[in-house]
Amino acid sequence: MDFNLLFKALFIQSVLGLGSVVVAELVRDVYHVAGHYWQPLQSPHNLHHKAYRRDLSIVSLAAYQKAQWHNDVPEALVMVISTALIALAGGQFGAAYGLWAGCLYSLSFLITAIARSQGRLLQTDLTHKPGDLTEIPSQWSVNRTYHWRHHFDQGNAYFCGTLTFMDKILGTSLSLKGKVVGVTGASGALGQALIRQLSRQGAKVIALTSHLDAAFPPEVEVIPWRISPEGNPEANSESNSEANLEASLKDQLERMDILILNHGVNVYGDRSFAAIQASYAVNTFSTLKLTELFLDTVTKSSHKAIKELWINTSEAEVNPAFSPLYELSKRTLGDLITLKRLDAPCIIRKLVLGPFKSKLNPYGVMTAQGVAWAIVELAKRDFRDVIVTINPLTYLLFPVKELFQSLYFKLFTHSRAPQSKQGQTAQTLQKI
Ligand SMILES: [Zn+2]
Numbered sequence: 001m002d003f004n005l006l007f008k009a010l011f012i013q014s015v016l017g018l019g020s021v022v023v024a025e026l027v028r029d030v031y032h033v034a035g036h037y038w039q040p041l042q043s044p045h046n047l048h049h050k051a052y053r054r055d056l057s058i059v060s061l062a063a064y065q066k067a068q069w070h071n072d073v074p075e076a077l078v079m080v081i082s083t084a085l086i087a088l089a090g091g092q093f094g095a096a097y098g099l100w101a102g103c104l105y106s107l108s109f110l111i112t113a114i115a116r117s118q119g120r121l122l123q124t125d126l127t128h129k130p131g132d133l134t135e136i137p138s139q140w141s142v143n144r145t146y147h148w149r150h151h152f153d154q155g156n157a158y159f160c161g162t163l164t165f166m167d168k169i170l171g172t173s174l175s176l177k178g179k180v181v182g183v184t185g186a187s188g189a190l191g192q193a194l195i196r197q198l199s200r201q202g203a204k205v206i207a208l209t210s211h212l213d214a215a216f217p218p219e220v221e222v223i224p225w226r227i228s229p230e231g232n233p234e235a236n237s238e239s240n241s242e243a244n245l246e247a248s249l250k251d252q253l254e255r256m257d258i259l260i261l262n263h264g265v266n267v268y269g270d271r272s273f274a275a276i277q278a279s280y281a282v283n284t285f286s287t288l289k290l291t292e293l294f295l296d297t298v299t300k301s302s303h304k305a306i307k308e309l310w311i312n313t314s315e316a317e318v319n320p321a322f323s324p325l326y327e328l329s330k331r332t333l334g335d336l337i338t339l340k341r342l343d344a345p346c347i348i349r350k351l352v353l354g355p356f357k358s359k360l361n362p363y364g365v366m367t368a369q370g371v372a373w374a375i376v377e378l379a380k381r382d383f384r385d386v387i388v389t390i391n392p393l394t395y396l397l398f399p400v401k402e403l404f405q406s407l408y409f410k411l412f413t414h415s416r417a418p419q420s421k422q423g424q425t426a427q428t429l430q431k432i
């Protein structure tokens with residue numbers, strides 16, 4: 001027997017099998033999208049939406065069983081038939097029995113859906129388990145929090161049932177419609193462009209800016225804000241008396257669904273102590289402080305699903321920006337956000353942007369408008385690291401850097417002080 005040939009055949013059949021499972025999931029998602037847009041399927045699908053309360057507990061067993069019979073059973077049946085037809089067609093081109101894997105896979109959903117429609121095996125309904133949301137939305141597969149958004153955030157998005165490909169293709173992995181989105185650095189080129197793009201998506205934008213003379217569209221709410229005096233070299237002595245200006249934003253942050261931290265300073269070639277202080281105060285610590293304040297507002301179960309923090313850490317995280325202090329302060333911010341991500345109570349996206357034309361960078365090659373459009377399109381496809389640049393190296397280096405930095409931080413830090421060392425940590429903190 002030729003083992004090489006056997007191995008090759010097994011490999012091909014496994015690939016066909018896996019592919020057919022993915023196809024089965026795509027069929028499920030197409031059927032679901034049709035349930036929202038194609039009239040004949042709308043009323044049976046509506047039964048599914050009406051069967052659950054906000055905590056995903058069922059309205060009644062009768063309503064649940066009816067929804068299973070009229071929505072889940074036909075959905076699984078369509079999956080079985082489509083995958084069977086594909087396997088039969090594949091068989092015409094030679095040995096393709098691996099293709100039957102998708103059909104068997106679909107059959108398991110048909111059997112459990114029929115059982116649920118009879119009030120049995122209810123525990124097999126994994127994405128509708130009742131109770132508070134405990135995780136943030138997952139990225140490649142659908143968890144409860146991911147699917148919760150389809151029911152209670154936006155019905156015309158988050159269509160996927162098991163794998164998230166379809167939403168990524170359609171740009172429905174994130175709906176901005178009706179979301180309250182705060183943007184810092186709002187008067188800058190990117191801030192203005194982001195506001196336009198977000199409004200176009202139906203978001204209610206709040207502009208946070210220190211430039212009160214800047215013009216904003218009438219529908220945008222403007223909140224004057226500037227970073228704490230200790231971090232703002234331009235702050236005059238009068239405002240120095242006001243401590244902790246970021247903290248006064250807490251009430252505003254509470255009502256925001258998404259906060260985009262986009263403010264920054266570039267001191268270019270200045271290497272004075274004041275320039276060092278200003279770079280870190282604005283680019284690193286004021287952003288970190290707002291990050292803390294915003295994450296503190298994630299208190300309810302629904303916040304885990306809906307709230308998001310987007311942080312413009314810049315391409316300077318991995319590439320030179322020809323402004324050393326800008327790089328240093330942005331890299332520190334980027335690393336600290338990687339650290340914060342380990343215990344993130346909601347989605348944190350990094351905006352890793354290349355040079356675009358703005359006041360900070362008059363030589364930028366991309367336009368702020370184009371960058372803002374790309375950011376929104378990538379976020380709608382659930383990119384957690386939103387890389388928009390013309391430098392191909394960033395696309396290679398950033399994910400590697402993020403992965404290893406994150407692993408390193410995970411190994412050598414912990415979310416809470418361990419029991420035995422708690423006293424010691426408290427002492428250390430007191431000394432500081
Ligand atoms: Zn559902």
Ligand SMILES: [Zn+2]
Pocket residue numbers: 032035036045049150155
């Ligand atoms: Zn639906």
